[in-house]
Amino acid sequence: MISLTEAEREFFAAELSLHETKYVAGTNVRQQSGFGRDEHDWRRYRRPIADAIHKSGSFLDIGCANGLLMESVVAWAAEGGHVIEPYGLDISAKLAGLARERLVAWRDRIFVGNALLWNPPRRFDFVRTEIAKALASRVRV
Secondary structure: OOOOOHHHHHHHHHHHHHHHHHHHOOOOOOHHHOOOOOHHHHHHHHHHHHHOOOOOEEEEEEOOOOOHHHHHHHHHHHHOOOOEEEEEEEOOHHHHHHHHHHOHHHHHHEEEOOOOOOOOOOOOOEEEOOOOHHHHOOOOO
16 A cells, blocks of 8 residues: 655645635636636647547546536547546545536546545546656556
8 A cells, every 4th residue: 555755745735725725716717727827728728638539438637626627628529529438536625526516417526535545446548637746656547
């Protein structure tokens, strides 16, 4: 079983506090997703994630916040003829709660946990994350 070092525990506690404070206070869906720019830039910076999808399948967004990227990837992949089953994981119960409120049909696909310690319920065809490089080698998906 993987366990976190004290430095990793401190890192994740600080990230959790920062994200909950900043994202929950957001006044629009992009800000609550951790993105501070407009709709045009949302598409410009996030669409390449969906462009990498080359077939129908499952998609896990690690650090899903309010689920906006899950929702966007489903729509963008559909433009390319691909059907995506979205899943989300967030370290924050508050942010996962926002996602479950927004995306009621997918609420059972949104999990709370730390990707380094989380035991996924299944394998995923596509996974997106921004976990720090120093920690990324320990992710189990």
